Amino acid sequence: MTPKDLPHLPPSEPAFAGFRGTAAPCLTLTVNGREHSVVADPTDRLSLVLRDCLGLAGLKQGCLEGECGACTVLVDGEPVNSCLILVFQVQGRSITTVEGLEAPDGTLSPLQKAFVEHGAVQCGYCTPGMVMAAQGLLNRNPSPDEREIRHALGGNLCRCTGFQGIVDAILSQAAQ
């Protein structure tokens, strides 16, 4: 499926930021520790540019309204909905996507492994957003309890797992 076929983008939302003629300026983004020059409309959503210009297709564009959390990334270490940020607003900020958690050789981070081991992944659509929301929580609070975890995941929806596996995975990463 090409990005243009994605069913969830409203028809007037440009689907593919990469092919935008000559008028689109060059922006500099710092993603997963590396600087990238991208040609994109500055008023494009960050989620669109990360997926379609940089190929970081882990994050999903689910609702585009801040409700589902599938587009969650970290900006300067804090979880945010990348669908509700215009790309020009975060030039020079440090952006981390789910791809940025794994080691250079592709080894999953301990948190990512815990998701796999605790059955926290079924269809996987929500997973990148869940993992980033969890990483954001652990950055701030290395030993959250179950209540704090559930509260921190309030902005992330999962239609498959019933959430318990996800909560267990994150609990397993809480410092003793």
Add this chain to the structure above:
Amino acid sequence: MSVGVRTTSPRDLTDLASLTCGYSGPIAFIAGGTDLIIKQSGMDWPGLVVDLTRLSEIGAIRVSDTMAEIGAATSLTAVAAHPVLNRELPVLTQAAAQVGSVQIRNRATIGGNLASAVPAGDLLPVLKCLDCRVEIRRRDGSVQRKGFDELVVGQAKTSLANGDLIARIAIPLRHGPNRASAFAKIGLREVLTIARLNLAAVADFDREARRINDIRLVAGAIGPVPLRLDTVETVLRGRVVGQQLADDALQALVAVVDNTIRGRRSRPYKRRAIAGLGLDLLQGLFGRAFEPPHEMRFPA
């Protein structure tokens, strides 16, 4: 594709004024973007889009002995976590902490909440209740100050002209052992919920005598703009906290719903909701002085 749209992230207000001063076309300010990006979806952006998140002058909280000054571009996460605001103005930090989700609060700003002025905005009844003064910078760099009612004039409607920037929100502080404040909200679930109804209160409460010397009460999401509940305040003022007071307060709150949204379909729900919320609010305000056996006796 937004042809001819300029985007900019000014670092200080002087930068901003030099951009806007000679420019007469439409401007869109964007802070957290949590309201605006959804509203603009599929539409063209105006000629100049100004990001407010780099303006450190309007992105911080300053508290003096008499005043809390909150920069309009302060995130709701920062408002909710501020230790002095937590102590002095729990009504404000409780409201900020209940907006949206972690992700939303990390971006959403207090100025954006105020400027959107949607009836369900959680900060609106709070800022009205706290008698805030809003500092506005005009395109030419001149400064104006407005009270809440001069600023928020209708449903999603403010008296701001295009290009007017909310810079700071000033809230007078009252100290002393008697001060109390609280916020209560009801929606469909605990997080990520737009308020169906919310209540903000500040009080002067004599904890020893358990007497309410004074109180201000504002409801949100019940009409186009937040509503000061004078009739309920009158019932509460000068009274000693107890079951009788709870009964009378809830009766007065339900009467407010009956009078404000008489013909509306949401009325039966909001009658019950406001009574439950009222109880939460009294508990939040008066703490141990208001512990059970106080119960909700639902007024007929």
